[in-house]
Amino acid sequence: MAQVSLKQVRKAYGGTVAVHGVDLEIGDGEFVVFLGPSGCGKSTTLRMIAGLEEITSGTIEIGGRDVTRLEPKDRNIAMVFQNYALYPHKTIYENLAFGLRMRKMDRDEIDRRVKAASVMLGLDPYLERKPKQLSGGQMQRVALGRALVRNPQVFLLDEPLSNLDAKLRVRMREEIARLHQEVGTSMVYVTHDQVEAMTLANRIVIMKDGHVQQVGAPLEVYDRP
Ligand code: ADP
Ligand code: ADP
Numbered sequence: 001m002a003q004v005s006l007k008q009v010r011k012a013y014g015g016t017v018a019v020h021g022v023d024l025e026i027g028d029g030e031f032v033v034f035l036g037p038s039g040c041g042k043s044t045t046l047r048m049i050a051g052l053e054e055i056t057s058g059t060i061e062i063g064g065r066d067v068t069r070l071e072p073k074d075r076n077i078a079m080v081f082q083n084y085a086l087y088p089h090k091t092i093y094e095n096l097a098f099g100l101r102m103r104k105m106d107r108d109e110i111d112r113r114v115k116a117a118s119v120m121l122g123l124d125p126y127l128e129r130k131p132k133q134l135s136g137g138q139m140q141r142v143a144l145g146r147a148l149v150r151n152p153q154v155f156l157l158d159e160p161l162s163n164l165d166a167k168l169r170v171r172m173r174e175e176i177a178r179l180h181q182e183v184g185t186s187m188v189y190v191t192h193d194q195v196e197a198m199t200l201a202n203r204i205v206i207m208k209d210g211h212v213q214q215v216g217a218p219l220e221v222y223d224r225p
Contacts, residue, residue, distance in 0.1 A: 002061075003028045003186040004049060004154055009058035011044050018044045020210045021058065026154075026188060031180050033189045035197040036207035042190040043158055045207075049188060050079045050156050063153055073103065078147035079156040082163055084139045086131040086146075092118075093127040096145050110149075117145040120182065121175075137168045144179065155187045161196065173199060198222065 002025035011019040019041040026032050034042040047053035049060055051067050060067045062077060086095050096114045118124045121141040131139055140160060147155055160176070161169045177200055180187055191197055197204050198218045206214040206221060214221055 002026055003030070003063060004188065005059075005061040006045075006049070007059045007061075009045070009048060009060060010056050011041070011048060011053065012056045018210055019048070022212050024205060024212070024215070026186055029184050029186055031187045031189065031200055031202045032205060033191060033197040033201035033203070034205045034207055035191060035194065036213075037192055040207040041210040042192075042207055046079075046156050046158055046188060046190050049154075050077060051075055052079075076150070076153040077156060078150045078152035078154075079158065080143050080147050080160045082159040084131075084143040084163075086139060086142055088131055091128050091130060092123060092134070092142055095131065095142055096123075096127075096149055099146060100149055113149040113151070114145075117148045120148070120179070121145050136164050137172055140164065140172055141175070144176070148179070148183070152185060155185055157187065157189045159191055160189075162191075162193075169196075176200065194222070 004026040006022050006024045009019060009022045010017065022045060034045060036042055044053060048055050049067070051070070051072060055068065062075065067075065087098065090098065093114060096117060097110050100110045100113065115124070118127060121144060123138070123141055123145060126134060126138060131142070134142070143160070157176070161172050164172060173196055189200060201218055203215060204218055204221045205212055
């Protein structure tokens with residue numbers, strides 16, 4: 001069964017159609033990258049999958065269940081944003097734990113998950129620091145960690161590396177690839193960067209003007225990187 005399934009998904013803002021009837025099936029463990037220029041509808045599509053944006057028409061299912069019928073707390077998805085969205089006054093530990101505390105998860109289980117995620121992301125030396133004491137790459141790791149502790153069925157990543165400098169972008173790209181291999185969860189990733197798409201994706205979805213223009217493995221979509 002597809003982990004995420006989009007059927008004729010369409011989004012209009014008033015008279016402007018941002019996404020025209022997207023059909024796509026994302027398999028369990030698959031890494032799918034939406035690639036295209038700014039304004040082509042990638043982020044709107046991702047936000048509809050996340051339940052952050054109403055779907056004008058069509059349906060989106062996650063794990064076989066219609067997202068519009070799922071309570072936010074029952075949506076087992078986690079999204080990583082470009083701007084990290086960390087709480088500035090909380091420690092890194094508390095930033096990682098916060099979403100789980102809101103869900104009233106058991107303290108020991110929270111602690112176990114926070115420790116496991118911080119080891120996986122190399123954040124264990126920084127758990128008592130505040131976000132402003134971290135570098136951009138470390139903050140991006142915290143943002144990934146906050147998604148990871150939720151044990152999501154699906155990770156959604158919206159241009160997660162675009163605030164990093166070129167060198168760090170390459171390093172974090174490798175780290176995201178490694179994370180995907182380790183957790184084996186479906187990932188849906190939005191970018192305008194062709195190299196990111198080529199190196200991370202199992203499948204690339206090229207969007208243009210709100211339409212899916214092409215879908216294929218990296219080497220089917222581009223004959224050379
Ligand atoms: P991308 O992520 O590919 O840059 P978006 O999904 O953000 O593109 O935007 C697709 C189109 O929808 C653009 O034309 C954008 O201006 C429009 N759009 C996005 N969000 C809104 C909004 N809240 N209100 C009106 N138009 C929007
Ligand atoms: P908070 O967002 O305040 O940390 P919760 O984790 O309980 O508290 O989340 C509140 C709402 O925000 C829920 O609908 C949840 O699904 C959503 N949410 C929280 N964190 C994320 C995330 N990383 N990705 C996607 N949705 C999230």
